[in-house]
Structure formats: structure tokens, C-alpha cells
Amino acid sequence: MITRRGMLKGSMGVAVGTVYSGTLISFLTGCNSDNNDTTKDNTGNGDSVTVTPGGLMVVNPILCVGCRRCEAACGWNHEGDVGPVISRVKVAHNMNYGPLGVQADYYEQCGDAGNFACVPQTCHQCNVCMEVCPQGAISVNETTGARVVDESLCVGCGYCADKCPQQTIKVVKSKMKSVKCDLCGGDPNCAQVCATGAIKFYTWDEAEEALEIYNNYTGLVE
Amino acid sequence: MTINYGGWAGKILWVNLTTNEIWTESTENYLDYLGGSGIGYKILWDHHVDGQLGTDPENVIVYSVGPLTGSGAICSGRMTVTSRSPAVPGHLITDGHIGGHIGPELKYAGYDALAVVGAASEPVWISIADDKVSIESASGIWGKGIFDSLAAITKAMGAASQCFAIGQAGENLVPMSGFMCPGGHAAGGHGAVMGSKNLKGVGILGTGTCKINATRDEMRDLDDHILGIIGSNNNNVVPSTPQSWTEYYSSGSRWKARDEITWGAADEPVELGEVAWDERNRIGYRCSMAEMYVGVEYTNKWLKRMGGCHACPIRCYCELKVPELKSRFNFKTEYYTNTCGGFIWGNYLMPTTSGTEEYALTATVGGYLRDDYGIFSGYGLTHHMFKDMKKADLFKNLLSAEEYADVPWELWDNNEPEFLVDLYPRIAFPDNYAHENILGRMMGDPATYIDVLKLDGTNPAIDNWNIYAESGVHLFNRSMKHALHHASECAGQVGSLINVIFNRDPMCHSHINIVNAGLPHDLIAEICAEQFGEGAFDPVKAYTPINEAKVKFAKWCIVKNMLHDSLTICNWVFPLVTSPDVNKNYRGDTTIEAQMYSLITGDEVTEAELDTMAERTVQLHRAFTALEMNSTNLRTDHDVLSDWVYDINPDLAFGDAGTIKMDRDDMQTALTMFYEAWGWDSETGIPTRATLESFGLGYAADKLESKGLLPG
Numbered sequence: 001m002i003t004r005r006g007m008l009k010g011s012m013g014v015a016v017g018t019v020y021s022g023t024l025i026s027f028l029t030g031c032n033s034d035n036n037d038t039t040k041d042n043t044g045n046g047d048s049v050t051v052t053p054g055g056l057m058v059v060n061p062i063l064c065v066g067c068r069r070c071e072a073a074c075g076w077n078h079e080g081d082v083g084p085v086i087s088r089v090k091v092a093h094n095m096n097y098g099p100l101g102v103q104a105d106y107y108e109q110c111g112d113a114g115n116f117a118c119v120p121q122t123c124h125q126c127n128v129c130m131e132v133c134p135q136g137a138i139s140v141n142e143t144t145g146a147r148v149v150d151e152s153l154c155v156g157c158g159y160c161a162d163k164c165p166q167q168t169i170k171v172v173k174s175k176m177k178s179v180k181c182d183l184c185g186g187d188p189n190c191a192q193v194c195a196t197g198a199i200k201f202y203t204w205d206e207a208e209e210a211l212e213i214y215n216n217y218t219g220l221v222e
Numbered sequence: 223m224t225i226n227y228g229g230w231a232g233k234i235l236w237v238n239l240t241t242n243e244i245w246t247e248s249t250e251n252y253l254d255y256l257g258g259s260g261i262g263y264k265i266l267w268d269h270h271v272d273g274q275l276g277t278d279p280e281n282v283i284v285y286s287v288g289p290l291t292g293s294g295a296i297c298s299g300r301m302t303v304t305s306r307s308p309a310v311p312g313h314l315i316t317d318g319h320i321g322g323h324i325g326p327e328l329k330y331a332g333y334d335a336l337a338v339v340g341a342a343s344e345p346v347w348i349s350i351a352d353d354k355v356s357i358e359s360a361s362g363i364w365g366k367g368i369f370d371s372l373a374a375i376t377k378a379m380g381a382a383s384q385c386f387a388i389g390q391a392g393e394n395l396v397p398m399s400g401f402m403c404p405g406g407h408a409a410g411g412h413g414a415v416m417g418s419k420n421l422k423g424v425g426i427l428g429t430g431t432c433k434i435n436a437t438r439d440e441m442r443d444l445d446d447h448i449l450g451i452i453g454s455n456n457n458n459v460v461p462s463t464p465q466s467w468t469e470y471y472s473s474g475s476r477w478k479a480r481d482e483i484t485w486g487a488a489d490e491p492v493e494l495g496e497v498a499w500d501e502r503n504r505i506g507y508r509c510s511m512a513e514m515y516v517g518v519e520y521t522n523k524w525l526k527r528m529g530g531c532h533a534c535p536i537r538c539y540c541e542l543k544v545p546e547l548k549s550r551f552n553f554k555t556e557y558y559t560n561t562c563g564g565f566i567w568g569n570y571l572m573p574t575t576s577g578t579e580e581y582a583l584t585a586t587v588g589g590y591l592r593d594d595y596g597i598f599s600g601y602g603l604t605h606h607m608f609k610d611m612k613k614a615d616l617f618k619n620l621l622s623a624e625e626y627a628d629v630p631w632e633l634w635d636n637n638e639p640e641f642l643v644d645l646y647p648r649i650a651f652p653d654n655y656a657h658e659n660i661l662g663r664m665m666g667d668p669a670t671y672i673d674v675l676k677l678d679g680t681n682p683a684i685d686n687w688n689i690y691a692e693s694g695v696h697l698f699n700r701s702m703k704h705a706l707h708h709a710s711e712c713a714g715q716v717g718s719l720i721n722v723i724f725n726r727d728p729m730c731h732s733h734i735n736i737v738n739a740g741l742p743h744d745l746i747a748e749i750c751a752e753q754f755g756e757g758a759f760d761p762v763k764a765y766t767p768i769n770e771a772k773v774k775f776a777k778w779c780i781v782k783n784m785l786h787d788s789l790t791i792c793n794w795v796f797p798l799v800t801s802p803d804v805n806k807n808y809r810g811d812t813t814i815e816a817q818m819y820s821l822i823t824g825d826e827v828t829e830a831e832l833d834t835m836a837e838r839t840v841q842l843h844r845a846f847t848a849l850e851m852n853s854t855n856l857r858t859d860h861d862v863l864s865d866w867v868y869d870i871n872p873d874l875a876f877g878d879a880g881t882i883k884m885d886r887d888d889m890q891t892a893l894t895m896f897y898e899a900w901g902w903d904s905e906t907g908i909p910t911r912a913t914l915e916s917f918g919l920g921y922a923a924d925k926l927e928s929k930g931l932l933p934g
Contacts, residue, residue, distance in 0.1 A: 062488050065506045065528050065537045066405075068323070072294020072533055073445075075431070076438040081228075082294045083330045083431030084382065093382040095323070096404040097373070101381035106373045107555035112405035113372060115557055116526050116541035117489070173429065189438075193445065195506030195535035216489075 054145030055203045056125045057089065057181060057188060058210040061110070061217040063198035064118040066095050070190035070199055077189045078179065079172075088181035089190050089199070090121040090168050099218045110217055119217045122199070123147075123168045123181035129160035137178070146183040154178050225250055228435035229289025229823040234261070235333045235355060237348055239419050240279060240340030244355050249334045254918060256788035256832075257288025259317045260839040261335050262304025266315050267846055267922070269339075276306035276313040277395060277418035279341035285328070285424070286336075288789040292329030292432035292532075294441070295818045296448045297792035299532025301325030306850075307411045307726060308397035309600065310702055311669050314725040314850045315843070318400065319787055320386070321531035322407030327384035330428025342420040347375055347387070351427045360422035364393060367594035368402045369555075371423055376404070379425035387423030388413045389596025391650040396666035398649070400598040405529055406539055406560040410598030411726060435824030444817055449502050451801040451810045453477065453739065454509045455538040455561075455794055456731060459499075459802040460740035467498040469804055472740030476511045476538070483510050486522040487543040499802035505535045512540040515565035516582035524582075529559055536795055540565070544586045551587055551643065563599065564589040571605040571645075573637050580637050587639045588646075595650035597666070601727040603697060603705035604649075604665045610694040611687075617661065619683045620675055625657035669703045693866040701862045702726065708734050710867055711882045714765040715892045716758070718884060719776035720783075722861045722893070725847060731794045732779035737762075739800040741808055749800060749809065750775065764879045768892040777899050784843075785815060785836035838917040841900070841909055845922040848908045848931050856907040861893060903933030910934060 068084075068091045075082035084092040097103070098110030099119050110117040130138040130147050137153035138160065140146070149169075156176030160169045169180040183201070184190075190199050202210050225232045225248070233246040252261045262284040269282050283305035290298040301324050307316040328336065331350050338348070345360035358378070363371045371387040379385065384403065391399035392413030399413025401423070416422070434441065453459035458475035461468055465480065477497075485492040497508045510528055512521040524544050528537030538561045547553040568588020574581040592599070599605055611617060612634060618626055633641035648655070648662030655662070664671035672689055675681065679688030690700050698706035698721050707727040709717040712734065720730050736759070739746060743761050750759035755771030786793040798810035816829040827835075844856070853859040867884050876885035897904050901913030910933055914923040926932040 062490055062492065062527070065530065067506065067530060067534055067537065068532055069294065069535060073442070076294060076434065076441045079431070080438065081431035081434050082292060083428070085330075085429045086431055092323070092384075096384070097376055097381055102373050102377040107369065107557060112529060112541075112559070113369065113376075115543070116529065116559065174431075189442070191503075193442075194503055195537065197503040 054125065055183075055201055056207055057122045057183070057190060057199055058202050058207060058214055059089075059120045059122055059199045060210065060213060061117045061119045061198075062213070063196045064120060065196055065198070066091065066112060066118040067195055068092070068095075069193045069195060070120070073189040073193040077184055078182075085170060086172055086179060088123060088168065088179060091118070093121065093167070094119045100220060103220070109220065117217050119214070120199070121166050121168050124166055124211070125181070125183075126165065128163050128165060129169050129178070129180065132159045132163045134159060138180075141182065141185075144183045144186045146181065148182045149178050149180055151175075151177045225253070227824040228433040229293060229819075230257075231329050231332050231334045231430075231432075233333050234335040234337060235350065237336070237338050237355070237357065238340040239338060239342040239346065239357065239421060242357055244357075246333075252334075254835065255839055256785070256835050257291075257334060258286050258300070258302040258788040258790035259304060259784055260288075260788040260836075261286040262302055262317055263315065263839050263842050263846065265335075265337055266304060266306070267842060270846075270849065272852075274306065274313075276308040276412070276415045279419065280339060281306050281415065282337055282339045283412060283415050283419070284335055284337045286790075287325045287329055287334055288791075289823050290789045290791055290818055292326035293434055293818075293822045294432075294533045295791070295822060296445060296452065297531070297534045297536065297795045298790070298818075299323060299325055299534060300787075300790040300792060301328065301409075302787050302790055303401075303409050303412050305412050305415050308395070308414045309411045309598065309667075309669060310704065310725050312851060314702075315846055316411050316724075316726040317787060318409035318411050319729065319790070319793075320401075320403060320407050320409040321534075321792070322384070322403040322405050323532045324384045324386055324403045324407070324426065325790060326432070326532045327426040327428050329432050330430050331426050332428065332430050336424065338419065338421060341418060345420045345422055347423045347425065348421070349379060349425050351379070352429055360420075363387075363422055365390065368596050369594050372402070372404050375423050375425040379427050383425050383427040385423055385425040388416045388421075389594055389650065391596045391598075391666065392417040393422070394651060394653070396597070396649060396652060397669065398598045398600060398604060398666050399596050402593055402596060406558075406564055406593065407531070408564070408593065410600070413596050413598065434822055436821035440821055444814075444821060446502075447811070448798070448814055449505065449535070450500070450803060451798045451806070451814070452505075452536065452795065453499075453798075453800070453802055455511065455536055456738055457735035457795055457798060457800065458738060458740050459800050459808070461496070465496045465498070467496065468802070470741055474738060475740040476514070477508050477740070478510045478513060479507045482518065483513065484522045485510070485525050485527055487524050487526040492527075506537045509536055509538050510540075511538065512542065515540060515585045516542070517577040519577070520579070520582040531792065534792065534795070538562075538794070542586060544583075546583055547586065547590060550583075551640070553590060558586050558590045560589050560593065563601070564593060567592070567599045567602045567605040568639070568642055570602050571608050572634065572639065572641065573609075580639060584639045584642065588642045591642055591646040595646055597646060597649050600668070601705040601707045601729075603695070603727075604668055606694060606696045606705070607668060607689070608665060610692050614684075614687055616684045616687055621660050622657055625655070625660060628655070628657060629661060672703055688865070690864040691866050691869065693870045695866075697864050698727075698867065699862070700864045701860050710884050712762060713737050714760050714882075715768050715772050715884070715889070716776045716779070718863065718867070718889065719773070719892060719896050720779055722863070722896075723780070723844065728780075728783070729793070730779055730783040732782040732797055733775070735795070735797060736799045741800060745808060746800070753799060753812075754778065763882055765877055765882075765884075767877070767885075767888050768895060770895065773892065773895045773899050776896060780840055781833050781837050784840050785833060788836055788839060789815065789819065791815070791818075834917075838919065841914060841917050841919055842922060844900070844902065844907075845909050845914060845919065845926055848926060849929065852929065852931070854906060854908070854931055854933075857893060857897075857905065861907055863889065906933050908933045
């Protein structure tokens with residue numbers, strides 16, 4: 001049985017390539033602003049952010065307010081349009097009734113119709129999609145460590161979507177291609193527009209704690 | 223014909239519940255009307271039948287979005303509902319607005335509007351999964367409250383879907399009813415229209431996209447530009463307390479984040495601290511305005527996080543965890559969310575004191591019950607009515623002895639929120655009582671019962687108590703029997719004129735976003751003078767006679783309101799006339815809407831061009847009002863204010879410092895100037911043929927002329 005923790009651990013071994021380390025100016029408090037103080041990071045605390053290969057985006061459900069600006073910015077960046085299907089970060093699915101959908105006690109579960117915890121799904125940059133793809137269309141971007149889809153090879157068969165543990169890689173029917181988080185090539189738009197700093201890039205060293213918080217919200221509320 | 227520019231989905235979905243027919247038409251027929259309200263008003267005009275009621279089967283109800291909704295543009299997550307409204311005299315056309323995520327979902331499903339006509343023989347809900355549309359039985363959810371109904375529809379549609387539904391009030395044809403989405407988002411005034419169609423709700427699952435003409439960088443640049451200007455809810459652009467980064471502060475501001483405020487019910491409490499205007503990734507913390515509704519103490523106990531609409535960084539909804547909802551009131555949940563109106567009307571109804579536990583519980587208990595039953599308050603009109611009538615001890619003479627004995631008045635007298643648990647079912651289930659249930663019927667249909675009960679000063683049984691003379695009732699437009707909504711009390715004639723011409727309360731915040739920005743009066747007056755001319759903005763409670771600048775200000779506000787309800791974006795945040803940025807000299811940017819429209823659609827427009835398109839719908843609205851009322855004089859038939867507006871503070875005169883009193887002659891002068899500014903007949907307030915034709919509304923002029931209603 002594949003577990004999230006297992007995949008996380010396993011994927012660390014694959015996330016190799018040219019080490020990319022540096023301060024992402026556009027990951028700061030907004031981009032291209034004539035008002036920006038670019039010494040602040042996305043928490044507003046004044047620290048810079050270092051991105052290393054093989055990291056991932058994780059949402060803190062305590063802070064997420066369900067505005068879906070991340071989803072829109074993802075669409076602007078990758079497809080030019082906006083919609084939940086083409087977005088690589090998945091907010092809508094869990095927004096109203098939590099990760100398990102409508103339950104008999106929906107009013108105690110996560111979501112806007114429940115206890116208000118919003119639990120967007122993000123790509124954990126594991127290897128499952130890459131390993132199951134019969135076309136060899138998914139590979140590791142050596143600069144960022146992200147698993148990326150080569151649309152020239154993808155035939156839209158959907159194996160990757162079926163197997164994705166986070167249910168974040170999806171086949172877009174209009175072009176019959178799988179789309180997934182590629183960390184925006186190291187320039188994650190979702191985090192840049194987040195109104196509360198709820199979604200952030202985590203290096204592997206930092207990710208386990210963030211994922212542990214996240215995973216507390218993916219099951220039924222006891 | 224295909225619409226080949228961004229923003230639009232291109233189709234309007236029609237459902238006839240009498241015949242079960244489902245079809246689409248091109249949105250192209252409505253592009254001149256911008257979307258949202260514009261589409262709604264045009265469809266309703268095209269299907270007008272003299273004397274039709276909102277509850278007649280052939281009345282059309284239109285749920286519509288504009289080209290910005292679903293685009294991710296800031297504050298663009300809105301949807302408009304337009305139809306004849308049983309909540310206003312004569313069932314005239316009104317439009318309501320809802321946020322959340324339903325509007326974008328309609329766009330992603332491929333539609334700019336859903337128009338429903340006819341009436342089903344049995345309760346139904348409409349399922350829209352992209353181009354797969356069906357009419358489903360609602361027999362299993364008819365009779366349920368809104369919260370359970372939304373869960374049932376979502377369960378059928380899939381977790382990623384969005385939906386809306388009416389509660390028992392709408393089912394039971396209570397005029398003051400509405401519909402609601404998950405997350406506390408609601409639109410009022412048309413619940414009974416849905417109920418009359420046996421339409422319980424609508425579920426939507428869209429897997430398409432909103433097309434964007436612009437590049438990512440262009441969208442991000444504009445997004446960032448707006449973040450440098452935007453304030454908090456109602457565009458309050460200063461914090462509510464002194465903070466290290468700000469030159470000004472205002473206690474009334476909804477920019478509430480500060481050291482003392484904590485999302486205390488969060489699983490790990492989140493201490494907000496200061497949130498400066500340029501902290502892009504902390505803007506969602508600014509508007510933690512639960513303290514307005516439940517006080518600071520209960521905010522820090524109950525507030526879990528903030529919520530709101532699609533693509534909006536200004537989170538004005540308060541997600542509360544209130545243990546007492548279960549432990550004291552036996553509700554099945556301890557969670558409740560809403561924003562302004564959802565919380566405050568319970569406190570306007572009860573004799574509560576701000577900051578107390580009873581105040582906080584009244585806000586949340588009242589909000590929960592109203593939302594689940596789907597009751598609409600008309601900007602608090604019903605609650606103000608009840609409270610003033612109770613204080614005047616009128617009910618013992620208006621209700622039968624049996625009914626009077628049935629009401630637990632002692633709960634109200636003791637300020638116990640349990641009174642609301644008894645009261646709201648009286649409204650939502652008007653026929654469920656052995657007595658006439660006059661109290662519940664009055665609160666569910668004040669437009670009718672003000673006349674039935676002779677509350678106009680002609681009922682000797684209640685000492686000729688006159689509802690139009692009572693400032694505490696807030697009944698502002700006497701003809702339309704709708705409530706004051708940011709009128710004379712905040713912007714003198716500007717607010718009054720805005721409150722005059724709509725058929726329900728205006729839901730216009732264009733002026734509030736300037737007046738309540740929180741900047742010093744002199745600075746706001748200076749900005750208003752630049753926008754509208756000298757003398758546009760008087761100090762509150764120190765009013766001067768009407769002038770051209772005020773008239774221009776009022777007209778501009780209404781045009782912007784219709785613009786926002788058509789695009790469809792939030793009129794509680796836009797327009798951005800002011801900003802929190804001292805480097806911008808606190809000026810905002812009123813061209814942002816045109817910038818958004820141009821980028822997303824690819825149809826380049828100026829602010830003036832866009833405003834003209836919005837004004838087209840205002841003009842149509844006015845012509846429609848004359849047509850529906852069969853009126854040759856809207857000044858005397860529609861634009862009439864309650865007596866209290868002129869007679870409040872009898873010891874003070876209009877213009878004296880300290881009073882919001884208006885002057886009858888000055889208001890008539892204001893109306894004349896206002897009519898002329900719109901190009902309406904100065905005596906009757908009805909659009910002239912020349913004006914209607916200048917907006918491409920010659921067909922409306924022809925219709926009015928055929929009925930003998932066109933001036934001149």
C-alpha cells in the first residue's frame with residue numbers, strides 16, 4: 001500500500017538534479033508592484049525564501065480562507081484562462097464539504113458547510129504519475145525537481161489521474177492532456193497571490209511538519 | 223454566431239418548468255447590457271406582461287453573471303438574480319446579488335445566465351453539469367432547511383459542485399425570502415418566486431473555463447495594481463486603531479486586524495497583529511470584523527477564520543464556532559458564518575446591549591435561523607418594524623387574543639435569544655398556526671401588512687401610530703415600502719437620491735466606499751470635489767442645500783452600482799476612489815473596472831464607455847418601473863420619502879449641525895436636478911424618448927408611448 005509518507009520519503013531519492021538555490025524575488029509580497037518592499041517574504045516577516053529542488057507546495061488549512069486566488073493565478077500562468085479543472089491546485093473539491101465529500105454529519109466536517117477548515121489539494125511531487133505513465137510523458141525537471149508533463153507525449157489516457165494520491169493531476173478534456181503542478185518553473189504563482197500566506201513552497205527538510213498539519217484535515221473529523 | 227472574445231461563456235440556459243423544455247440562446251443578444259443585471263433586465267423586459275406577479279408561472283427568474291466573473295479578477299465572484307419581487311408593492315422588478323462561488327461555477331459550466339420560467343407540478347431542482355442539464359425531483363428535500371438542502375444537492379452533483387436553494391420560507395411563498403449557497407452567501411427577495419415554481423434549488427458542476435484575453439503578466443500586473451489601492455470591506459482604507467504604518471485611523475473602519483484580535487477558535491489560534499496596506503500575503507486578515515457583530519471578547523473566543531467570495535482577498539465573512547448553538551439552543555451544529563446582514567438583524571430586533579453574551583448569541587442564533595429558513599429582512603426593515611412596534615406596545619391591539627397569548631413576549635422582555643427560536647418559524651411557516659398568525663405574516667410580507675394593519679396613522683386602535691413617521695423603523699421610501707440603506711444618515715441628498723429610484727433597498731455601496739473610507743473629512747471632500755465638483759460631500763449631520771456636484775455624485779454611484787452588478791463584481795469593495803497609500807496621496811483608481819473588462823474580454827473600453835453601458839440598464843430599469851406601475855408620474859407614485867426623513871429632530875432645522883433631517887422643498891429641487899441629470903422628464907421622472915434612444919432603448923420608448931406613459 002502506498003502511503004503519503006512513503007511517497008514523500010521515496011520521492012526524495014528521485015529529486016536530484018542541478019541544485020537550484022536562491023532568493024525568488026517574485027515569491028515575495030507580490031510581483032511588479034511599485035509599492036513593494038521586496039525585503040519581505042510571503043509571511044511578511046522580512047525573511048527571504050530559498051527554493052531547493054524537489055520541494056512542494058503545501059496548504060495550511062488553518063490559514064486557508066477559500067478565496068481560490070491561487071487557483072486563478074495558476075490558470076493565468078499555465079493556460080491563460082481560469083477554471084478549477086485546468087488549475088493545478090485543487091480548491092473546489094474540498095471547499096464546501098471537506099475531503100470526503102458530503103457526510104451525514106457534514107456540519108461537523110471540514111469545509112464552508114462544516115467546521116470551516118478549507119483543505120485544498122496540492123501536488124506533493126511524488127513519483128506515482130511518472131511511474132504509471134505508459135507514454136513516459138512525465139519526468140523530473142532538473143532545475144526545480146518538479147514532475148512535469150510533456151504534452152507532446154501525453155495522450156490523455158488518464159492513468160496518472162486515476163493513480164494520483166492527491167487527486168491533483170487531471171486530464172483536461174478540451175485538449176486531452178494531463179496537467180499538474182510544475183512549481184511554475186520555480187516561480188509559484190499560487191503562493192504569490194495567496195491572501196493569507198496559507199500556501200507555501202516547502203523544501204523537503206521543512207515539508208514533513210507542514211504535511212503533518214495538512215494531513216490532520218484530510219480524514220473524517222472525530 | 224460565436225462570441226470571439228474573453229470573459230463570456232456565450233450561452234444563456236433556459237429551463238421551462240411547465241413543459242420541461244431546456245434550450246440555450248446566444249449571449250450575443252445581450253452584450254450591450256454587459257451581463258448580470260443587464261441580462262436580467264433585458265430578458266424581463268422582453269417577456270413583460272402587464273399585471274404579471276412574481277409568483278405567476280410565466281414570470282421569468284434570471285440568474286446571471288458578467289464577463290468578469292470566474293476570471294479570477296479581484297472581487298469578481300458575484301451572481302445577480304433578477305425577477306419580479308413579491309417583496310415589493312406591485313411585484314415590481316428587482317435584482318439581488320449573491321457572492322460565494324456559484325457565479326464562477328455557472329461560467330465554468332458554459333453559461334452567462336440561467337433563465338427559468340414556468341412552474342413544475344411537483345418540487346424539483348435543476349441539475350447543470352456542463353451541457354448536461356436535467357430537472358430532478360426535490361421531493362426528498364422539499365420541507366427541509368437550506369443547510370440540509372444544499373448538502374443533498376451537493377451529494378447528488380459531486381463534491382466539487384456549487385449550488386443554491388431556498389428554505390421553508392420560499393417554499394411557503396413568504397415574500398420576504400431568498401436563497402442561499404454554502405458559506406453563508408445569500409440573495410434576498412426572490413425566494414417565493416422559486417417557491418411558486420416548485421423550484422427548490424440549482425446545482426452546478428462546471429468543468430470548463432473562463433476565457434481570458436490577456437496574458438498572465440497583464441493579469442498579474444493589474445492584480446498587483448489593485449492590491450496597492452484596495453482597502454477593506456466597504457473600501458475602508460485605514461485601520462480601526464492607530465498602527466505603526468498608518469497616518470490615519472477610524473474607529474468605524476472594517477480594517478480590524480490588530481494586536482488584540484485573534485482567530486481564537488482556530489485549531490491553532492492565529493494572532494493577527496497589524497496588517498499594513500502593502501502586505502500582499504496578509505490582506506486576508508485585515509477584515510476580521512466579527513467584533514462588529516459579537517464584540518471583541520467573543521471574536522477572540524469564537525472566530526475561526528474569515529471567509530468570502532471567489533477571487534476576493536477581502537474576506538468579509540466571519541466563520542464562527544459557537545458552542546452555545548449546540549449546548550444551549552440544541553442546534554445540530556456549533557458553526558455559523560455570514561457577514562453584515564446575516565449577523566446584525568437579530569440584534570436590531572432584540573433589546574440587546576453591544577458587547578454582552580446575549581448580544582453575541584442573538585447575532586449568531588438569529589443569523590442561523592434566518593439562513594436555514596431562508597428569510598429575508600429587507601435590510602433590517604422587518605426587524606426595525608418589530609422592535610419599534612413592540613416598544614410602542616402595539617401588538618396587543620393588532621393580534622387576536624389567542625395569537626397574542628401564543629407569543630412568548632417575556633423572552634423578548636428578558637432579552638433571551640430563545641425568542642428568535644419562536645419567532646422565525648412564525649415567518650417561515652405562516653399557515654402553521656391555529657390563529658391568523660398576523661405577526662409572522664407581517665414580518666414575512668410588510669409591504670402588504672403595512673396597509674392591512676393600517677400602520678399609516680389611520681388606525682385608532684393603535685393610537686394612529688404612523689410607521690412613516692417613525693425614524694426607528696428606517697422605512698425610507700414610502701411608496702416602495704423599503705428600508706433606508708445608507709441614505710440621508712450618511713451622505714445627505716446623495717444617499718437619499720440613491721435610495722429613491724430603486725424598487726427595493728438600493729444595495730448601493732458606491733458612496734459608502736468613499737464616505738466611510740476612514741480618511742479625514744477634508745481629504746474625502748477634496749477627493750469628492752475632484753471627482754464630482756465642489757460641495758459634493760457634506761460633513762455628516764451638517765448638510766447644505768442640494769447642488770450640481772451632489773447630483774453628479776449620486777448619479778455616478780448608481781451607475782457604478784449597476785456596472786458592478788452587471789460585470790459582475792463586488793459593489794461592497796469597488797469603486798476604489800480612495801486608497802490607503804500615502805504615496806498615491808490617498809487617491810484610488812476608478813478606471814480599474816474598465817481595465818479589468820478590457821484585459822479579460824479583449825474589448826478595449828474606457829471608463830466612460832463602460833459607464834455608458836451600465837447606464838443603459840439604469841435607464842431600462844426606470845422605464846420598466848414606469849411600465850410596471852402604469853405610472854405617468856414616478857415623482858408622485860414612486861419617489862416619495864417617509865415623513866420621518868423630514869420631521870426627525872423637531873427642534874432642529876435642515877442644515878443644523880447634528881441632524882440628518884432633510885428638507886421637503888430641497889428634496890423636490892434635488893429630484894428635479896436628478897431627473898435632468900439622467901435625461902428624464904423633470905416633472906415626472908420618466909425617461910424621455912430622446913434619452914432612451916440615445917442608449918439604444920428606442921423599443922422601450924415605443925412601449926411606453928403605446929401605453930401613454932412616455933412624457934411629452
